[in-house]
Amino acid sequence: MSLKYTIAPFSAWLQAVSKPFTVPVTGGPRPGAPRYRGWHINDVEKCIGCGTCSAICQNEAIDMVPVDDPVVGDSGLRPKIDYGRCCWCALCVDVCPSGSLGMSNEYVWADTDADVFRYIPGVDEKPWDDSELGWRREEGFELVDHDRVPMGMLDPDERTQTWAEVVIGYTEEQARVEASRCVDCGLCVAACPAHMHIPDYIGAIRDGDDARAVQIIYDNNAMPEMCGKVCTRRCESVCSIGVQGDPLAIRWLKRYATERFDNLAEVLQPQVERVGEGRTVAVIGGGPSGLTVAYYLAIRGFEVTVHEALPQVGGATFFGIPRYRFPMSSLEKQVDLLKSAGVKFVLNHRVDGDELTRMLAENDAVFMGVGLMKPMALRAPGEDLPGVIPALDMLREQNLGHEVDVGEKVVVVGGGNVAIDASRISRRLGAEVTIAYRRRVVDMPADDEEIEDAEAEGVEIVTQAIPLRVEATEDGKLDFVWGPAEMVQEEEGKRPRPKLIEGVENHLVVDRVIVAIGQGPDLDWLPTEISEKICNKWGYIEVDETGMTAVEGLYAGGDLVNDTADAISAIADGLRAVNGIVDKTRAQHV
């Protein structure tokens, strides 16, 4: 071995004192560029746990993990990112429907434990949580489509001249485009009282399989064409796309799918176990809850008879909803399906107490969904004057095809959908219409779109107006006297209450005062031994988790039972009773 190889390692030490070739790092690591894609940040208050980030991730780097209990509109899950797989492409940030997810420009983080590189941004605290810099989705650059396909409507001037349906409906192409906006998060399913399989039928529409969409829809809604036209659509209010854009037009898509087929029985052909063969069920009241019970029990082999007091079933969706929103042909189509499933109808027949007792003895189950039929009174002097009429009476007369005369000028008292319907009908009957409502427009329980449509049709809305009295004038008209109110916040968290400003009186001379301030239960016909068991102190009916009342075999649902009093809640009640009756029948088979 030459001497050179012995000395060489030591000569390297000489380099220790020579000028280095490298540039020394000063001031720590170089900061990331302002829009660098570094470690994630998440505004967990804004995040709704829709999981779209996880779904889009091309590397399956994101898991949704529970951090809280789910509530309607928030799954309670939050994204947890595995940085062993993340490639920092930022698709998760760019797609985020709520806009909560971002990336800081921090990129330096060293640790000896590899498992720390998997964390829940915003929940597991990190030094860069408040970073202003880093990657954010650019304004106007959205991977999800924020704009709803607009719905064609009749021109407002044209509408008041006709009873034709105002909403025109999507074309096939429009429906496919609208359906493709869905990110399939499923938050809507939880918000829907009937828990319809919304993302599934939207997916079927998107894929061009309308028959499949209808089959999915009818899985737990036997009146979807009605819901597709007039539903209160709580689903849309929690739609994740709706956080920053227009929510999916879930209602219009359902409408589209159901309107595609004239003969529903042909498309549906449900394959279910006929557990109810040889059993009979009586349904009192042909509204949404009763018809739901009738259909789903009939396809399971039960012999179902629906008893309806009016000449037509449909309940409030028949007599309460104007035909320009829900035409008769749509309702008849739903009824045809029920008939094809074997449901029998007894129309123009009001069930009394004795008959109910007899029904309970003769049938395996009785379902009662008779709704709220007693209109609330105005509770102001003059409420009994002729010309002061309940809105529901007017809607019913109109829908039964009877002559309705509202005169030339009308005031509608109330702010719910019934008030809006009554006012829009009055417009079509040629009257000048004013709505008087106690609170503000934002407080109106009516659907926003309905309010807009009414205003477009020339309905004037007077808010914070408290009815004081109604007086008959000498020339046979009515003087509707109202006082202005101020909104007072009495309790934190509750909605402000209107308080009358004393000493001011406004006069509105009209031909009709139409009262639409709600309705209550009308169950005087029930035998006492039944009503004292099933009614609570407000006169509503209480049921257990199977939909059954305290009377064995007597089930109930709809407005009488739930506190939301809309069609989809009634359908949900009907489904609950169906499950209750089917489960009980199965148990009896064993």
Add this chain to the structure above:
Amino acid sequence: MDEIIQRIRDNFGVLREHRQRDDLAEVWIEPRHVLPLLTWLKEHTPFVQLTHLSAVDWLEDGEFQLTYLLTDPVGRRSLMVAVRISREEATAESVHTLWAHAVTYEQEINEMFGIHFPGSPRQGVPFILEGWDDIPPMRRDFDTVEYMNRHHPSRPGREHTDPRRYIGQVVGEKGYLHD
């Protein structure tokens, strides 16, 4: 710009064109015209510089698109020359004889899309993917997740909860009645 595009129309034929801005136009031409057109542009017009060469996989159409971005450095305007080639053959003429640096673009596209530029010097030489053992990753039929699972398996302990199922359990979403 208008005059140059008119000359391209007349002499080479334009399949489609798009005027993005005053200073940015795009023309689609047939593959056989790429080299003659780019040569003419470089030799006889102010568009002398090749600023970028990129590719797009139009999987559904069975085609790749190559886009040559040419720049007029004096007039500060750009012309995009786009061409669609068969995805199956995936072969295009090299332009490295016009611009030496095209070799690097062609090497990258060769690696990322598997498009071959015969005669280009560094075809088949790894650009950044040393030891790559799959189809070219920028092809849209490349399965990212499958590749990740094969090469970078997740660390143990990962668990994903589906939002719809999770919230559904709480509100009591029922499964399908019909199924």
